[in-house]
Amino acid sequence: MNGLPKPSVLEDKTLSLLREGYLFLPQRLAQREPPIWRTRLMLRDVVCLAGPEAAELFYAGDTVTRRGAMPGTTLRLLQDKHSVQQLDGTAHRRRKAMFVRMLVDHPTSVDDLLLRFRDAWIRRLPQWEQRGQVRLSEVAETTLTEAALSWAGLPATRHAVMRDARALSGMVANAGRFGPQTALALLRRSRMEKRLRGEITALRAGRRAVREGAPIADIASHRDCDGRELPASVAAVELLNVVRPIVAVARYVTFAGLMLHHKPAWRERFADGSREGLSQFAEEVRRFSPFFPFIGGVLTREAEIYGHRLERGQWLLFDLYGTCHDPRWFSEPQDFRPERDLSWQKDKSRFVPQGGGDATQSHRCPGEKVTVALIAEAVRLMTHEMTFDVPAQNLEVPLATVPTGPASGLLLDNIRRR
Numbered sequence: 001m002n003g004l005p006k007p008s009v010l011e012d013k014t015l016s017l018l019r020e021g022y023l024f025l026p027q028r029l030a031q032r033e034p035p036i037w038r039t040r041l042m043l044r045d046v047v048c049l050a051g052p053e054a055a056e057l058f059y060a061g062d063t064v065t066r067r068g069a070m071p072g073t074t075l076r077l078l079q080d081k082h083s084v085q086q087l088d089g090t091a092h093r094r095r096k097a098m099f100v101r102m103l104v105d106h107p108t109s110v111d112d113l114l115l116r117f118r119d120a121w122i123r124r125l126p127q128w129e130q131r132g133q134v135r136l137s138e139v140a141e142t143t144l145t146e147a148a149l150s151w152a153g154l155p156a157t158r159h160a161v162m163r164d165a166r167a168l169s170g171m172v173a174n175a176g177r178f179g180p181q182t183a184l185a186l187l188r189r190s191r192m193e194k195r196l197r198g199e200i201t202a203l204r205a206g207r208r209a210v211r212e213g214a215p216i217a218d219i220a221s222h223r224d225c226d227g228r229e230l231p232a233s234v235a236a237v238e239l240l241n242v243v244r245p246i247v248a249v250a251r252y253v254t255f256a257g258l259m260l261h262h263k264p265a266w267r268e269r270f271a272d273g274s275r276e277g278l279s280q281f282a283e284e285v286r287r288f289s290p291f292f293p294f295i296g297g298v299l300t301r302e303a304e305i306y307g308h309r310l311e312r313g314q315w316l317l318f319d320l321y322g323t324c325h326d327p328r329w330f331s332e333p334q335d336f337r338p339e340r341d342l343s344w345q346k347d348k349s350r351f352v353p354q355g356g357g358d359a360t361q362s363h364r365c366p367g368e369k370v371t372v373a374l375i376a377e378a379v380r381l382m383t384h385e386m387t388f389d390v391p392a393q394n395l396e397v398p399l400a401t402v403p404t405g406p407a408s409g410l411l412l413d414n415i416r417r418r
């Protein structure tokens with residue numbers, strides 16, 4: 001057991017990270033056995049990790065906290081202060097149980113969301129037929145925003161959908177960037193948080209009614225370990241933590257459209273409406289597509305990993321994208337192969353696009369069931385409910401940009417309802 005030599009400030013690799021994006025960690029960790037590398041980023045000493053042992057460290061027990069592990073703007077645009085991700089131990093598990101009930105265990109909640117998504121898509125199909133050409137990334141964002149808002153128990157008028165689609169997608173698009181667009185995204189977010197605080201307060205005061213089981217009602221009535229309701233500001237943050245990532249699924253829907261284009265045999269296979277293989281296709285989209293490059297954490301106690309002893313307080317990065325693309329854990333990782341038969345329910349430490357471990361006990365994403373179901377439904381809609389062509393366009397997916405997607409957003413034309 002030994003320590004890793006501490007790099008000097010001169011060895012800082014921030015510029016390489018900004019230049020290389022998704023490939024920054026895999027390019028270094030894939031050559032290392034075991035996959036561990038110590039460097040500096042933003043002048044801070046960091047240990048970078050990939051693979052199953054790293055997943056176990058990040059997602060078992062309370063050895064790794066997310067507090068102090070992300071740049072301020074990323075934190076503000078995604079999970080935010082006082083959110084479930086910033087809690088640890090019993091406080092975390094108590095709050096997390098609310099998300100798991102809502103997103104995994106509830107018998108009808110996910111189906112209800114799917115119905116709303118399907119309805120929003122089918123209702124818009126005639127407009128898309130008339131328009132001649134649509135950008136899949138945009139129409140997926142709009143339909144998912146409508147579904148997420150109405151499912152959550154929030155106003156989903158045409159105006160609200162357009163406004164909130166811009167705000168919610170902007171939070172994700174700008175989480176890895178700095179500059180004027182980030183400032184605008186933060187402004188839109190704080191306006192949306194204010195509206196959500198108002199909705200929660202009105203609901204608690206009985207000035208507003210929602211259907212039983214709507215996520216806004218669960219969040220408004222949730223009590224933390226101290227037995228108290230969440231402050232309205234924290235309840236608004238958690239409500240955003242449900243609707244924002246549902247809209248972010250549009251990124252996976254766009255990648256799914258891209259794979260249907262690149263692999264037309266799958267398009268034909270799903271055209272008859274059969275659901276067989278849809279989930280496996282959606283799971284492989286999650287493994288294959290670049291979304292979350294890595295996740296940050298800080299050690300709450302001394303720990304050993306890959307034969308090295310690390311001190312309490314050590315900043316860590318776990319390479320999610322690299323772990324999903326490493327031949328040590330996935331054979332021919334650059335091939336898109338739904339036959340791998342991956343599932344978020346089966347694999348806790350290798351297939352980690354949304355984290356690893358047990359979602360009830362760790363910071364693993366509670367939204368995987370929802371994500372897979374929405375991608376699979378979008379694939380069914382694209383193959384069984386409509387036909388389309390993919391005109392000539394720039395479909396390159398630049399891996400230096402985080403988050404990324406096909407440069408054109410994936411234009412579809414000649415759309416017809418089946």
Ligand code: HEM
Pocket residue numbers: 066084085086096099103241242243245246248249250291292295320353354355362363364365366367368370371
């Ligand atoms: C946590 C990614 C969809 C809600 C996470 C984490 C990742 C992730 C990597 C783990 C963070 C960590 O280890 O600290 C994604 C991706 C998604 C997605 C790529 C695709 C769009 C969703 C959905 C929901 C959701 C649909 C809810 C409807 C959450 C919440 C957490 C989380 C509340 C915090 C969990 C905790 O700290 O215990 N997500 N997620 N996510 N995700 Fe997702």
